[in-house]
Amino acid sequence: MSVISQESQISSAEDLAKKLDSIDGVSSFVDQRSSGTQIRPVVKLQVTPENWREVAESLYVDYAVDYCSMITGIHWPDSKDKNWEIIYHFLRTGVKNPPHSDGVVQPIITNNSELKGSDVPLELEVTxxxxxxxxxxxxxxxxxxxxADWNEKETWDLVGIDFEGHxxxxxxxxxxxxxxxxxxxxKQHKLRYHNFQEMYDDAQGFKRKPVDSERVK
Amino acid sequence: MAEMWISMGPQHPMTHGLWTLKVKVDGETVVDTEPDLGYIHRGVEKICESRDFTQITTYCDRLCYASANTWSHAYIYAAEDLLGVEVPERAEYIRLVAVELQRLASHLMWLGAYGPDIGNLSVMVWCLREREMMMDLLQELGGSRMHYNFPRVGGVKRDLPHGFAMRARHKLSLFLDRIQEYESLFDESTIFLVRSQGVGYAKPEEMINHGVSGPNLRAGGVNHDIRTSHPYSVYSELDWTPAVERSSIKGADCYDRYRIRVEEMRQSADLVLQALDKMPGGAETYHEPGDSKILAKAPSRAPEGTSGSHHFEDSRGESMFYIAGGGEGRGKMPYRVSIRSPMFITIPYASKCMIGYKVADIPAIMGSFDPCIGETDR
Structure with a gap:
């Protein structure tokens, strides 16, 4: 059995969340996400923008978060508490650099179900x-x-969130x-024919007009 | 000699799609590279914001023409996380069969395309012949040849048809024998060995930092597979270990990336066979579409403030969806859908791998990373 056990993942996620929660400007907890028939833990972090750079360095150096998966930017023009949201998804892969012998890499094929502590692979979500x-x-x-390089480029390109020092x-x-x-x-850019009800009710397209026809040339 | 920039693409046999690789050359040697993507950007993420959760599956199928099923499944897992659906176990087994058959078809497509890339023309016909067997099996499940639209939020579209398990077992046992034919076609071809061995080294520690994943990463001796380290579906019920290649001390070269995919094909075939044997209720029983054994009821709305995400082992690496709920129609549509494409992250790294090699090595190196531009540009 090579698959990691749920219990060890949940307990090591809780350990990590407890440690991360003590850093300045970070609040962290473990979220139970579902995945088909299973439950999987995700360590969630809420970070203030001023502290982010410091926290990121600490995540990489002290907590072995070695893999940046995705960066998502969201525009919330009508929300009360946030107008822009940036969500980072990281993985702590837990893999070690494979050792060499006789000029050939010897992969570390561990039995994943026996992993413990900081070797357990984890998901992190930073908001x-x-x-x-x-x-x-x-x-x-x-x-x-x-x-994170091309993820940041894409986020700026599509959402317009800039990254200082990029x-x-x-x-x-x-x-x-x-x-x-x-x-x-x-969100100020609307898709044309946004109201799909209108599209299907008016199959001939006589009444059809782009929703932003007055505003867009 | 003076250095100069040349453009490979957007129309070039090396690109396997539509993009440009700008190469700075000094004579025949590559000094610097810069990829330029976005030629077929369709704005899928924006389109998804005005479609409901069932309609999006169709768009996700079309993200990658060679591996449609894995992409729609990647979306479905994230949508189920968002909507809080528990999937019947039989549906999970059927999904595993569909995804692993698609992985086989995708790797065969890659192998068939990689041969001609570096001068081994005959192998293409052989690989596409076997790919056709997988396509036939997938067609029985999804109803069409390439874009299946097979998973549903809460389960799958339909059960395994009558006789599917028998035909799948027959074709896969035939296929497992024929893998040896490819290996002999490649491993005994001098031109293939000369052009792939010792070319395009990628270091394991660099790859993790650069976000490279999937077979490309495992070719470097790194045991990281989303299917075992962040388990989803029923992979934990089956008996298997991810294939990891023993690469050389300099890293993984093009030959290692070929080896790992052949090993993965063996493994996927084995996973399908195991899943057919272990399927709850037996692989030969048939349930009508919509039966609670294969499709759970799912809510159609997700309120604002909810979110769902899922990491998924695609044929090319780690794909991922993040969905924020609370869009138009009181949550009937998602507010934001964000897609991680493994190739979008890998292409910049693959371009850096070419530095120091000759211009003639570029197709061999780029092809070995298995680029797919449909998912890259979204």
Whole structure:
């Protein structure tokens, strides 16, 4: 049996959350997420934007969080407590650098169900809220996890959240000549034919008009 | 000699899709590279914000033409996490069969395309022949040849059809024999060995930091597989260990990345066979579509403030969905859908792997990472 056991994952997630909760500007707890028929723990962190850079370095150095999975930016124009939200997904893979012998890498094939302590692979989710601003920005972690590099580029390109200290920011998914300040996942940009009821009720399309026809040229 | 930038792509046999690799060359040697993506950006994330949770599955199928089933399953797990659905066990086994068959088809497509990339033309026909067997099996499940739209929130579209298990066992045992034919076609081909061995070294510690995952990472001797380290589905019920390659001290070269995929094909075939044997209720029983054994009831709305996420082992690495609830129609649609594409992260790293090699090595190195531009550009 090579699959990690649920109990060891939950107990080591709780250990990590307790340690992380004691850092300044961080509140952390374990969330039970479902995955098909199983329950899996996710260590959730709420970090203030001022502390983020320090916390990120500590996560990498002290807590062996070695793998940046994804960065998501969300625009909440109508929300009361947050206008911009940035969510980082990390994995603590728990793998060690494989040893060499005779010029060949010897993989460490451990029995995952026997892993303990800091070797247990974990999921982390870091949330940062930003207030009402037209120029949302947060510290870059590109130099800590290189995997965050293109994620940050994409988040800026599509959502418009800037990353301070990011080297080589540019458009990655949209054309290079896209107008400055145009970020399609911001909520003021509506999809045309947004109301799908209207589309199906009016199969001939006589009444059909883009929802933003008055505002967009 | 003066250095200069040349553009490979957007139309180039090396790219396996539509993107540009800008290469800075000094004579024949690659000095620097810069990938330029986004040629087929369709805005799937934005489109999903105006579709309800069932409609999105169709869009996720179309993220990658070679591996449609794994992408729609990756979405479905995140949606089930968001909506809080518990899936019947039989549905999980059927999903595992569908996903592993798709992984086989995807790896065969890669193997068939990688041969011609580096001058081994005959192997393409052989691989596509076996891929067709997997496509036939998947067609029986999903009803169409490439985009199956098979999983549902809470289960699967339909049960295994009559005789599916028998045909699957027959085809997979045939396939397991034929894997040896590919191995002999590749491993005894001098041109393949010369062009893939010692080319495109990728270091394991660098790969983890760069976010490279899946077979590309395991080729470097790193035992990291989402299926075992963050278990989902019923992988914990089956008897298996992820395939890990013993690469050289310099890292994983193109040959290691070929070896790991062949090993993974063996393993996927084995997983399907095991799942058919262990399926609750037996693989030969059939339930009507919508039966509670294969489809659980699921709510259609997710209130604001809820979120769901799921890591998933795709054929090319770790794919992931993050969904925030509370969109239009009082939560009928998601507020935000965010997609992690393994290749979007891997292509920049693969481009860096080429530095120091010759221009003629670029197709061999890029091809070995198995790029798929549909998922990269989304």
């Amino acid at each position: 940062i809220h930003l207030g009402d601003t037209r120029t949302p920005s947060v510290a870059s972690v590109q130099d800590i996890w290189v995997g 080297h080589g920011m540019r458009r990655v998914l949209q054309p290079h000549e896209t107008p400055k300040g145009y970020h399609p996942l911001q």
